[in-house]
Amino acid sequence: MAQKNIVIIGAGFAGIYATKKLAQYYKKHPDYQITLIDKHSYFTYLTELHEVAANRVPENHVQHDLQHLFYRRKNVKLVTDTVTRIDQANQTVITEHGRYAYDQVMLGIGSEPNDFGTPGVAEYGFTLGSWEQAIELKQHIIDVVRRGAIEHDPEKRRALLNIVVVGSGFTGTETIGELRDWRDELAADNKLDPEEIQFTMMEMAPTIMNMLDRNDAAKAERYMAKQKIDVRKNTGVTGVHEMHIDLNDGSTFPTATLIWTAGVKASPQAAQFGLTTGKAGRIVTNEFMQSIDDDKLYVVGDVAFFDENDDGRGQPQIVQGAEASAATALKNIIATEEGKEKVPYKASYSGFMVSIGSRYAVANLMNFFHLSGFFATLVKHLVNMLYFVQIYSGYDLFHYSLNEFFRTKNDRNLMRGHISRYGNVLWTVPARIFLGAMWLVDCWDKVQGEGSWFTNKLRLPFDWLQPAVTSGASKAADATSAASGAASSGAAEPATAKVTFGLSYLFGHDPMPVFDKMPHWFYSITKVLIPNQEVAFFMQKTMTIIEILIGLALIAGLFTWLTSAATVAMVITFCLSGMFYWVNIWIIPMAITCMNGSGRAFGLDKWVVPYLQKHLGHWRYGQQHALYKNQTPRS
Template identity: 75%
Template sequence: MLFAMTQKNIVVIGAGFAGVYATKRLAKKFKKDPDVTITLIDKHSYFTYMTELHEIAADRVDENAIQYDLQRLFCRRKNVKLVTDEVTTIDRENQLVKTKHGAYPYDYVMLGIGSEPNDFGTPGVKEYGFTLGSWEQAIQLKEHVRDVVRRGSVEHDPEKRKSLLSIVVVGSGFTGTETIGELRDWRESLAKEFKLDPEELTFTLMEMAPTIMNMLDRSDADKAEKYMIKRGIKVMKNTGVVGVHDGYVDLKDGSTYPTSTLIWTAGVKATSQAANFKLTQGRAGRIVVNSHMQSVDDDKVYVVGDVSFFDGNSDRGEPQIVQGAEASAQTALDNITKQMNGQTPDVDYKASYSGFMVSLGSRYGVANLMGFMHLSGFFAMLMKHLVNMLYFVQIYSGYYLFQYFMHEFFRTRNDRNLMRGHISRQGNVLWAVPARIFLGAMWLVDCAYKVSGKESWFIDKLRLPFTWLQPAATSGASAAGADATSAASGGGADAAATAASTAKQVFSLSYQYGKDPMAVFNVMPDWMASVTKIFIPNQQVAFFMQKSMTVIEILIGLALIAGLFTWVAGGMSVAFTVIFCLSGMFYWVNIWMIPMALATMNGSGRAFGLDKWVVPYLQKTFGKWWYGKPQALYGNDAK
């Protein structure tokens, strides 16, 4: 199938960081030029956010969380043609990009097909090891880890059990350190699922060099190493892996190390597809380019991202990171624009690395910004998220910026996000927190007058408006009722004024200026009076109940604000409100307390509240006391 030639056609091969970045900007630059078409070709219909593969491999986010559909990215760009196909070669003589199912003419082509893991021919890596160079490999690794932990949990043989429950990562670059950190984050939930002692799951980082994380300043790398060791990750430096087998690996010093999960992250190279284009290749198979990002073989073929090799700044080429991909793409599109305008493509590649950030799980990271700002912990992770989100701003995708925010902060499980689960939709009801705090504050504010002064409920002065307690009273809503308003209604003086007033009470669910609110019950129902007389038969008991109720109301308020035993506090709020209604001490305009209290009962104490720690602790403690500790194996001492 051969497509008709437009006046100017730019073909971008590869929807990676560089390809998507370039396509978005080219589309915007030429959006008013009907003679320019940008064709983006990729074997997948989506862009994979490659720097977050470790999050998929360690089950932090859903599998599709780092897949961004190309249609959603480019649906508003009418000058962009999307093609899902695999490119086989570039026919430079006829200026055609050939795929398995078609051919696409070009005036300029931008090649950004990325990189893949490099095992340097180490025996056994392909057969028994795992790499992390694609979405599919991340899924495969996740399924494998779950499988070996499942099998290890019921393995009786101590040696096999140790191998199955040992996870090893080789290489301490960005991918290696982020992978080991994320897998360690997964340990507790894995152990709980398969009824294991978490300490049995071991994690080891192996590095051939005498130091780890050599892309960072030593101070930042040392902080990261200390954190890993503190988390129980074994760091083995000066350790080379020379062979991988089923259940163990061979080390350079002649020893072996037991593991059924070896993850190789010790190097990358240009994707093997690069050889198909018959362009000059350099170190690690990367295609050699000049300072304008043009192939040294053809000035109409631009090569960007990890697959390009520019040795103007280092004989090792530019770092294969996102910042380098974006910089090379920007250089290429600037030069293509110049060529299309009849100018000399003389824009040189400029290395601009604003910093390096490495995460070690969902809550801790290290960062070096601008070469002088060093961050660790919460702020380093926050900066990493901000930089990731900045990419979506750069490619003009509000939709996926929102999606990133959701899956990193709101859709995570087992507290694995920067806010330690407080804002995760999986474990709490975040949006009920303001209602919880407001309801608690209302209890405290309306109890304030009850604890001191002449209105105090702690002096022996009758506040409850029940007729049998005060024979001289003319009704349950008379002068005695002036001192007996519920804490919830907050209408102490208003109750007396309302009872004495001849104005008509108005039914409403909100206060209406100049009108008297209607009580739910003006007079306590007979059945409620009969029950109440049993519990409060005389004034002495009434004095005790007044003090006790006030203390309970204050405790309810404090518990709701602190998020402690929120389910109980919410339930008691509902119960007290119902009692106040039936006692003739409550207005319709305050009935909102019941649905609000019910809403707070749905886990709101686990978001920015003490229930996040207290409830799981109590569940674990009482569950263990009552049922004992579940195990994967009973009557076996294999460890």
């Protein structure tokens, strides 16, 4: 059978979602090929650009390499190129550097900020429609605050330190909130009073955050007021200049930083395909997300215009809308291939969430649950993480979690910095070395002398391993002797010390075991794993070797997380076996403490872990490139 090719243009939210789902559906159909074309070699998580612009996360946090996303998909070809035309008559997608025949094509080239022709925005303003624009904005803010800190002229100083966001939608609200979070760090770096750096949101409408329930919007507005963000309603910007902006009431406002977030329009690329367009240049589709000009061409995401409610507005240009349109299109592509009935687009919005900085958000879930603060912020993160689950990318989910929760500085995360890995791990080095030394000291008597565990002398005090005896009394006596490690001398035993619970050794008392006998379930498992003395002798030697290796690794700072976790696991096992005492329970929190990366300070993990991350990553995912040309991800 001749191979069929489904071409997807645009690696945005809709394009990645559709490519993953189609690749999964056709993974056992070698006659189907999915070709993903984008001008970048990465997918940009556009809804988090404000975090990059405000210096909260690494610059590459929103970049997700396509090779990583599709590294095991043999039926996906990646092409880094710019599409110039779609030859509908010959069913060919034409790029600047190639041609790709298609059976069906999905167009999801996205949108860009719309300044509605406002004078000066292009020359002096900033937008947040791409990764490059986020970096440009970040560098600009660093520059103007640095200049403002040493500016003597009061008017120029004020303009340099005033930051204005136009628009109170998702992007505008989240951007100004994140920049406000950055304020204190910027002030400290430039020896400024933080109050000098001012933030203003300007909205043409009489209300703000109009995508939210009014009560939720009011909560957000109160929070912004508490953060001293100046919110100005009924305020339109009519002109932008280098050091000031013109307002619709005829006045001016001093600022060297205007961030325009007051609307979006279809990518200009949409106009070159010769298809019918509607509001803001978006390509008009029918209810099946097909272009009304070509039933083999599906249009999804922000560039698509389906007037579902006949109100001239089209579906909202948000991530949920992009995913819904992509889901409809891919179902209909499959239905067409299989001769089945197509399904119409149906909007399904589970809620709306808006963050205002790293520690506060408002959320409306299913138009029923209204959250704010910590829980709303948590839900927003969970929704972001859910997308990576939907596209089967555990790698990107893992790194999202690291960057949002563990690699943030200056307390700018959900837990206010309490779980950040940027704490100084140097002070855990003594704990790590002490814990390793404890293992080695404990093993000293196990490797030499009469107490060696490398001889064929039973050291494990389990009753089923004891030699058979002639009477029940002597059997009980032998078991007791083995458990205590004391030899029977036939002489009268001295009075035993009182067994007492304690977390430190008490003179004159015997320490209390965590369990004086094994729980029944653990007894059954252990008896299966160690059924006789031969296995017991092997386990004694093996356990001793493992303990020595753990001790050496901890002292050297090698695989510290793994060896610390093994320490916790072994101590729990010893406790359940009835061979561990409360006075030594400190080993568990000590080992957990050493799991915080302590091996990277005066330890081998400083070099070994980065080496493994680099080489194992290349082995699994292949080498990343700036350009992908008809490249099939490695299998």
